[in-house]
């Protein structure tokens with residue numbers, strides 16, 4: 589998969605392509621169907637499939653301070669869409685100028701002049717251009733004029749829930765925010781992943797018998813509600829070839845009220861290992877919520893509960909999808 593930032597450096601002799609456009613935060617099951625459709629159309633026509641996305645999130649540019657919690661970093665989004673068969677991951681820097689480009693001008697300049705779109709695939713609720721004036725109908729009209737096909741794909745619902753839940757990034761953010769990581773995983777088609785770098789904490793964990801890797805997370809990362817979770821701890825080794833390990837972990841999200849902490853922390857006790865993770869880039873896949881964050885009267889009571897958390901983590905990950 590090629591990765592482009594902006595449209596200034598397209599390869600020479602760039603021909604036609606199939607384009608799908610969106611923020612695609614989470615690359616959830618609805619996104620997966622849409623992208624799958626674009627990839628199939630591209631294959632049928634013998635053309636490359638270009639996925640166009642934006643950075644930063646358009647909401648932040650249109651209404652500063654309104655950046656939604658981010659389900660996937662740009663790097664993770666690229667990884668996930670590559671698995672779906674996308675040929676080009678194209679990131680358009682979303683600037684105030686771009687937000688003011690009228691819909692028809694965006695189509696003409698970006699989709700037609702630059703990308704030479706033969707087909708454009710978007711969700712049926714897709715809007716674009718200044719004041720979100722462009723929609724699937726206007727895209728279709730412009731496509732007839734400029735010679736590309738438009739496909740407005742239907743939104744995908746969860747059949748297990750009787751179609752009551754339509755998959756969307758907003759719905760998944762609310763699941764994560766409420767700590768319902770199982771519902772988030774159903775909508776994503778995989779557990780919600782939080783990435784981070786391991787930093788120093790208060791140096792207390794080891795004395796408790798549970799050293800924890802404290803994660804420093806990206807600025808807008810979607811962090812599950814305070815509580816204790818069974819997770820998979822993902823660590824990519826430094827060897828050649830790099831080996832990725834997925835280890836069971838009991839994870840605490842919260843301010844450590846037992847010790848009257850103030851900062852909200854994400855800490856992972858990785859089961860059955862004793863290893864230095866400081867400075868490492870790691871990730872947590874949130875599989876199940878075990879309980880809420882509690883303030884214990886004594887350190888011993890906390891330790892007893894952590895032992896139970898570890899046992900439940902073992903059980904959940906042995907029987908579940910983890």
Ligand SMILES: Cc1cc2nc3c(=O)[nH]c(=O)nc-3n(C[C@H](O)[C@H](O)[C@H](O)COP(=O)(O)O)c2cc1C
Nearest residue numbers: 789790791792793800838840844845846857882897
């Ligand atoms: C599985 C697990 C469950 C935890 N549950 C709680 C809890 O309910 N209440 C609390 O105050 N701290 C809880 N903690 C956080 C500990 O207080 C924290 O790991 C300890 O203070 C070490 O902090 P440090 O890594 O900054 O040294 C939990 C930690 C783990 C790993």
Ligand SMILES: Nc1ncnc2c1ncn2[C@@H]1O[C@H](COP(=O)(O)OP(=O)(O)O)[C@@H](O)[C@H]1O
Nearest residue numbers: 789790791793794799800801858863864865866
């Ligand atoms: N099983 C383990 N799970 C998590 N971290 C571990 C484990 N074994 C060793 N460590 C290391 O110990 C550190 C945590 O020790 P801890 O006493 O909790 O200090 P801190 O407060 O700095 O996190 C981790 O950052 C990691 O480098």
